Amino acid sequence: MSQSSDVTKLLLNWRAGQQSALNELLPLVQDNLRQLAASYMRGENAGHTLQATALVNEAFLRLVDIDITWQNRAHFIAIAATTMRRILVDHARAKRREKRGGDNIQVTLHETRIGEDEQADILELEDALTKLEAFDQRKSQVIELSFYGGLTYDEIAEVMEVSAATVDRELRFAKAWLYRELNDETNS
Numbered sequence: 354m355s356q357s358s359d360v361t362k363l364l365l366n367w368r369a370g371q372q373s374a375l376n377e378l379l380p381l382v383q384d385n386l387r388q389l390a391a392s393y394m395r396g397e398n399a400g401h402t403l404q405a406t407a408l409v410n411e412a413f414l415r416l417v418d419i420d421i422t423w424q425n426r427a428h429f430i431a432i433a434a435t436t437m438r439r440i441l442v443d444h445a446r447a448k449r450r451e452k453r454g455g456d457n458i459q460v461t462l463h464e465t466r467i468g469e470d471e472q473a474d475i476l477e478l479e480d481a482l483t484k485l486e487a488f489d490q491r492k493s494q495v496i497e498l499s500f501y502g503g504l505t506y507d508e509i510a511e512v513m514e515v516s517a518a519t520v521d522r523e524l525r526f527a528k529a530w531l532y533r534e535l536n537d538e539t540n541s
Contacts, residue, residue: 364423386412386433389503403444412436427508434502445475481534485527492527499524
């Protein structure tokens with residue numbers, strides 16, 4: 354059995370009330386979540402107080418309490434990505450209030466292949482994603498699943514119940530839209 358089907362089975366067993374499934378699930382998804390968190394944290398300012406392991410732990414704690422029927426591994430990673438995004442944004446907002454604008458979390462946008470070696474404040478990215486979501490929710494979700502979730506085109510297609518070609522088209526548009534939006538904000 355593949356790791357993906359093992360994760361799906363454990364997610365279903367966990368949701369059915371088997372607490373032992375949660376203990377088996379954690380090691381299977383922890384590396385995946387840690388890789389995602391590390392990619393988010395890579396572009397941050399030196400001395401940032403939130404560490405990748407803390408991000409994974411906080412996300413997992415929130416996921417344990419969520420009432421959701423897990424479909425499969427890709428669905429779990431998609432929800433984990435959204436959860437990590439919220440944690441990072443909440444942390445950045447708290448730091449901004451605390452420091453009045455200093456040491457905001459920076460994300461490297463080459464992770465999304467939006468632009469080479471460009472960085473944007475995570476709150477600017479969040480604002481841009483919120484605008485994109487208001488404009489086109491599906492495009493926003495594709496970006497979130499790709500950037501925050503690290504999912505492949507096929508996994509995104511599965512989660513969103515669309516074709517991989519649709520994912521490719523939506524992702525290309527969303528990246529271009531975000532690139533323009535972030536450049537307009539930084540140049541104004």
